[in-house]
Amino acid sequence: MSSRRPSSVTIREVGPRDGFQNEPEIIPTDEKIRLINSLGRAGFKRIEVASFVRPDVLPQLADGVEVLKNIDVPGDVSLMVLIPNSKGLDNALKVREYYHEASIFVSSSETHNMKNINRTVAETMSDDKVMAKRILAEGLKLDAVIATSFGCPYEGRIPLDRVLGLAEQFAEFGATEIGFGDTTGMANPAYVADFFAAALERLPGVELTAHFHNTRGQGLANAYSALEVGVSSFGELGGCPVHAGSTGNISTEDLVSMFEEMGVDTGLDLNRVIESAREAQAFLGRKLTSHSILAGPVDWTGTLAAH
Amino acid sequence: MSSRRPSSVTIREVGPRDGFQNEPEIIPTDEKIRLINSLGRAGFKRIEVASFVRPDVLPQLADGVEVLKNIDVPGDVSLMVLIPNSKGLDNALKVREYYHEASIFVSSSETHNMKNINRTVAETMSDDKVMAKRILAEGLKLDAVIATSFGCPYEGRIPLDRVLGLAEQFAEFGATEIGFGDTTGMANPAYVADFFAAALERLPGVELTAHFHNTRGQGLANAYSALEVGVSSFGELGGCPVHAGSTGNISTEDLVSMFEEMGVDTGLDLNRVIESAREAQAFLGRKLTSHSILAGPVDWTGTLAAH
Numbered sequence: 001m002s003s004r005r006p007s008s009v010t011i012r013e014v015g016p017r018d019g020f021q022n023e024p025e026i027i028p029t030d031e032k033i034r035l036i037n038s039l040g041r042a043g044f045k046r047i048e049v050a051s052f053v054r055p056d057v058l059p060q061l062a063d064g065v066e067v068l069k070n071i072d073v074p075g076d077v078s079l080m081v082l083i084p085n086s087k088g089l090d091n092a093l094k095v096r097e098y099y100h101e102a103s104i105f106v107s108s109s110e111t112h113n114m115k116n117i118n119r120t121v122a123e124t125m126s127d128d129k130v131m132a133k134r135i136l137a138e139g140l141k142l143d144a145v146i147a148t149s150f151g152c153p154y155e156g157r158i159p160l161d162r163v164l165g166l167a168e169q170f171a172e173f174g175a176t177e178i179g180f181g182d183t184t185g186m187a188n189p190a191y192v193a194d195f196f197a198a199a200l201e202r203l204p205g206v207e208l209t210a211h212f213h214n215t216r217g218q219g220l221a222n223a224y225s226a227l228e229v230g231v232s233s234f235g236e237l238g239g240c241p242v243h244a245g246s247t248g249n250i251s252t253e254d255l256v257s258m259f260e261e262m263g264v265d266t267g268l269d270l271n272r273v274i275e276s277a278r279e280a281q282a283f284l285g286r287k288l289t290s291h292s293i294l295a296g297p298v299d300w301t302g303t304l305a306a307h
Numbered sequence: 308m309s310s311r312r313p314s315s316v317t318i319r320e321v322g323p324r325d326g327f328q329n330e331p332e333i334i335p336t337d338e339k340i341r342l343i344n345s346l347g348r349a350g351f352k353r354i355e356v357a358s359f360v361r362p363d364v365l366p367q368l369a370d371g372v373e374v375l376k377n378i379d380v381p382g383d384v385s386l387m388v389l390i391p392n393s394k395g396l397d398n399a400l401k402v403r404e405y406y407h408e409a410s411i412f413v414s415s416s417e418t419h420n421m422k423n424i425n426r427t428v429a430e431t432m433s434d435d436k437v438m439a440k441r442i443l444a445e446g447l448k449l450d451a452v453i454a455t456s457f458g459c460p461y462e463g464r465i466p467l468d469r470v471l472g473l474a475e476q477f478a479e480f481g482a483t484e485i486g487f488g489d490t491t492g493m494a495n496p497a498y499v500a501d502f503f504a505a506a507l508e509r510l511p512g513v514e515l516t517a518h519f520h521n522t523r524g525q526g527l528a529n530a531y532s533a534l535e536v537g538v539s540s541f542g543e544l545g546g547c548p549v550h551a552g553s554t555g556n557i558s559t560e561d562l563v564s565m566f567e568e569m570g571v572d573t574g575l576d577l578n579r580v581i582e583s584a585r586e587a588q589a590f591l592g593r594k595l596t597s598h599s600i601l602a603g604p605v606d607w608t609g610t611l612a613a614h
Binding site: 005151185186188189190191214215216217218219220221223224225228250251254257258261262263264290291292295297298 | 312458492493495496497498521522523524525526527528530531532535557558561564565568569570571597598599602605
C-alpha cells in the first residue's frame with residue numbers, strides 16, 4: 001500500500017487572497033497583516049497575499065500593495081501574488097520587490113472562464129504566455145493555476161486531456177508549479193487518483209499542486225487520494241472564511257491535522273495554525289467551519305497506550 | 308491503483324439509534340417512525356432502529372418497542388437492534404419478531420468501556436458470549452461492534468492486536484458482522500488503511516464494517532481509505548443529528564454522494580437520502596452538518612461534457 005505517499009508535503013497558504021476575496025465585508029488592512037504575520041509564525045513557507053485584480057471588481061483586495069509593504073514574515077517565506085491580466089501585471093511589477101512568485105491562471109471550462117474573466121480560454125492562454133515571459137524576465141518564480149480542473153457546474157466533467165493540455169502549455173511558458181483547482185467542489189477521490197497519476201506522468205519536473213474545496217465534504221478525502229498517488233504540494237486556506245455549504249476550501253488546519261496524524265511532515269506547528277484560525281475567527285466575528293478549531297489535534301503524546 | 312476497491316458497498320443506517328440517542332430533546336415517536344419509513348424508501352437494506360438500554364439511562368430511546376411495532380419498511384429491509392446487556396436482551400426477546408439482527412458491543416479501551424457501561428472489558432466479553440448464544444438460538448443474525456477501535460481519548464491509540472483480538476473473540480461467538488467504531492473521531496486514513504488491511508487478513512469470512520466520526524473532518528477520507536483496501540460495509544448516520552464540532556458521525560448522504568460519484572454502487576437513491584435528511588432537519592428544527600443537503604449531488608447527466 002501507499003508506496004507513492006510522500007513523507008513530507010508543502011502547503012501553500014492561500015487564505016489571505018482566496019479567503020478574503022470571498023468575504024462580503026472588507027477586512028481591515030491591519031487585520032490582514034496581523035493574520036499573514038501569524039501564518040508566517042506558524043511555519044508556512046509559501047503564502048499567497050494579494051491579487052492584482054481591478055479594485056472596483058474586488059474591493060476586498062484593493063489594499064494588496066499596502067499589505068505587501070507592511071507584512072513581517074520570516075525571510076525564508078515565499079510571498080505569492082495572483083495576476084489576472086497584463087494590466088494587473090503592470091501594477092504588480094511596480095512593487096516587484098515585495099514578493100517572490102506570481103501566479104497566472106485560466107479555467108479549463110470555456111463557460112466558467114468566460115463568466116469569470118470574460119475571455120475565451122484561447123485568449124486567456126495567449127495573454128498568459130505574454131505575462132509569463134514578463135514575469136520570468138523579472139526573475140520571479142512563475143506559477144500557474146487551472147480552475148475547474150475536476151469539473152464545472154456549467155460544462156460537467158472537463159476532459160482530462162484538455163486540462164493536462166493546458167498544464168503542458170503552462171509548463172512550456174516556464175511555470176515551475178501548476179495548481180489544479182477544484183473550484184466548485186466537484187472532485188471525488190477516485191477521479192483525483194486517476195487524474196494525478198496521469199498528471200504526474202505527463203508533467204515530469206513540474207511541481208503539481210492540488211487545491212480542493214469541501215463543497216460535498218470530500219475535500220480531505222481528495223487530498224488523501226492525491227497524496228497516495230504522490231502529490232506533495234497542496235494549496236489551502238487557513239484561518240479564513242469557509243462558509244458552511246459554500247464551495248469553500250478545506251481548512252488548512254484540518255489538512256495539517258490529517259497529514260501530521262498520518263506521519264506526513266508539513267513543517268508546520270499545528271497548534272499555531274489553529275491559533276491563526278482562531279484569530280481570524282475573532283476578527284471575522286463568526287465561527288469558521290474548521291473541525292480542528294473545535295476538536296483540536298489528536299495528541300498521542302502523554303496518553304499513548306503501549307503499541 | 309485501487310485493485311481492492313469493491314464495486315459496491317452496503318451502508319448500514321444507524322441514525323434512528325445512534326443519532327437520536329445523542330439528541331438533548333426526545334424525538335416524538337411518530338417522527339422517528341416517519342424517518343425510518345423514509346429511510347426504507349431511500350433504499351437502505353439495513354437500519355438500526357432501537358437500543359434496549361435502560362429507559363432511565365437513555366430516555367431518548369425508551370420508545371424502541373413502539374417504534375419497532377409501527378414502522379413500515381419494504382420486506383427486504385433488515386432491522387437491527389442494539390443490546391447492551393443480558394437484561395436488555397430479555398426485553399428485546401419479548402418482541403423478537405419485529406427485527407432481524409441484534410448487535411452486542413464492547414469498547415477496546417478499558418477506561419472507555421468502564422465509563423460507558425461500568426464494567427471491565429473482560430466482564431463485558433463474558434456477558435457478550437452468553438448473549439451471543441441466546442441471540443443465535445433465536446435465529447437472529449449476530450453483529451458485534453468494537454468502540455474506540457482507532458483510539459481513545461483516555462488511553463490513546465489502542466494496540467491493533469488488542470482490537471483484532473476482541474474481533475476474533477466475537478467471530479468465535481458467532482458474529483457474522485463486526486463493526487469497528489471510531490467513537491471519538493481519532494482515526495486517520497493512513498492508520499485506517501493499515502488497520503483494515505490487517506483486519507481483513509485476520510478475519511476471513513466475517514463482514515467487517517467501518518464506522519467513522521467526523522470530529523476532525525477526516526470521516527470521508529477514512530471511509531475512502533477503508534474502501535481502497537477492500538472494506539465494503541459502512542455504518543453511518545443519515546438525516547440525523549450531527550453537531551458541528553461534536554464527535555458526530557459522517558452524514559450518510561455525504562458518504563453516499565462520495566461513493567456514487569466514484570462509481571461505487573450503494574444501491575441507494577441519493578436524492579431520497581437527502582430528502583430524508585431534510586425531513587429530519589425540519590423536525591429537529593435546526594440545520595444538520597451535512598454537505599449534501601446544501602450542495603446536492605454532482606449530477607453529471609445533462610451537463611456532461613464530452614469525455
